[in-house]
Amino acid sequence: xxxxxxxxxxxxxxxxxxxxxxxxxxxxxxxxxxxxxxxxxxxxxxxxxxxxxxxxxxxxxxxxxxxxxxxxxxxxxxxxxxxxxxxxxxxxxxxxxxxxxxxxxxxxxxxxx
Amino acid sequence: xxxxxxxxxxxxxxxxxxxxxxxxxxxxxxxxxxxxxxxxxxxxxxxxxxxxxxxxxxxxxxxxxxxxxxxxxxxxxxxxxxxxxxxxxxxxxxxxxxxxxxxxxxxxxxxxxxxx
Numbered sequence: 292x293x294x295x296x297x298x299x300x301x302x303x304x305x306x307x308x309x310x311x312x313x314x315x316x317x318x319x320x321x322x323x324x325x326x327x328x329x330x331x332x333x334x335x336x337x338x339x340x341x342x343x344x345x346x347x348x349x350x351x352x353x354x355x356x357x358x359x360x361x362x363x364x365x366x367x368x369x370x371x372x373x374x375x376x377x378x379x380x381x382x383x384x385x386x387x388x389x390x391x392x393x394x395x396x397x398x399x400x401x402x403x404x
Numbered sequence: 405x406x407x408x409x410x411x412x413x414x415x416x417x418x419x420x421x422x423x424x425x426x427x428x429x430x431x432x433x434x435x436x437x438x439x440x441x442x443x444x445x446x447x448x449x450x451x452x453x454x455x456x457x458x459x460x461x462x463x464x465x466x467x468x469x470x471x472x473x474x475x476x477x478x479x480x481x482x483x484x485x486x487x488x489x490x491x492x493x494x495x496x497x498x499x500x501x502x503x504x505x506x507x508x509x510x511x512x513x514x515x516x517x518x519x520x
Contacts, residue, residue, distance in 0.1 A: 295447070324508075333408075333493050333510030334448070347507060381447055383508075391436045391497045393508060395447035 293318045295384050295396035303402045304372050312367045312399045314382030322346070322388045323365040325357060328379040328398070340365055341388040377403045407431045408496050410511035419520050423481040427494030427511055430475065434496040438508065439468060439479045442491045451492075452479070484518045491515050 296315045304310050316323050322341045326334035336349035340359035354370040363384075369376055379400050383393035409428045417423045425439075435456045440448035454461040454468045454477070461468050467480045481488055491513040498507065 297447075326508075331512065333495075333512050334508070336507040336509070339507075349507060383447075391508075392438065392450060392453055394450055395440070397445070397447045 295382055295394055297380075297382050297396040297399050299399060300397070301400045301402075303404065305404050306372055306374060308372050308403075309368065309370045310372060310401060312369075312380050312382075312401070314365045314367070314384075314396060316363045316365070316382075316384030317394050320384035320386055320394070321363050322385045322390070323359055323363065324383045324385070324393055325365070325367045326381040326383065326395075327351075328381055330378075334381055337367070339388070346388055372403045374403050377401060405430075406511075407434075408494055408509050408511040410492075410494055410514045412514050413512070414515040414517070416517045416519060417484045419486055419518055420483045423479075423484045423488065423516055423518065425479040425481075425492050425494075425514050425516065427477050427479075428475060429477075429496050431496070431498060431509075432475070433498045434509075435499050436497040437468070437470060437477050438495045438497070439466075440493045440495060441488075442493060442513070448493055481516075484516075486518050486520050489516055489518050 324339040325337040328334040338348040339346045343359045358366045379398045381398045383395045385393045438453040439451045442448045470477045493513045494511040495508045
């Protein structure tokens with residue numbers, strides 16, 4: 292059984308640029324959630340996708356957007372990067388939208404200069 | 405305002421003894437609670453969970469206790485091993501409502517060090 296994978300592992304961008312992060316969910320999982328983890332904090336919910344539709348959203352501005360594909364892989368896009376966007380971005384998958392246990396990938400470390 | 409609080413940033417325990425990690429929450433609408441372990445440069449690993457209809461759940465060396473009246477849960481690790489040294493996150497899931505479905509709300513974590 293393949294776990295959650297994310298790419299790239301690290302990324303450096305400059306303020307104002309755009310970034311796309313990618314995630315492949317665990318085999319058999321159709322629901323993907325994205326989280327942002329700042330240094331010294333717990334992960335913070337960005338949004339969740341289920342069957343290619345956004346299924347819930349946290350307190351993040353519209354410049355954070357996502358996609359889910361028919362194979363349940365997912366992308367997180369962030370436009371107009373700000374310095375405070377520097378963080379670890381975590382993708383988590385779950386068996387279905389109503390299943391509360393989520394399994395996390397290793398994350399993408401984003402640094403915005 | 406933090407809805408899930410882990411008030412101890414760190415905990416040090418001797419190998420073989422019990423580790424007790426604590427978590428408090430404020431929202432009575434939480435109906436499911438989870439513990440995750442995180443090593444540096446890795447994503448959080450799911451450890452154990454508990455539904456609000458239970459007060460205890462065990463899995464091997466790990467036991468989670470839930471006290472709903474006190475809005476408090478704890479993770480017990482017995483016996484503690486050096487490989488348990490990691491940051492432990494408590495997370496809570498609210499009853500699904502509105503546009504925040506799928507949301508896990510995390511505490512800030514407790515760094516556990518198990519000394520040989």
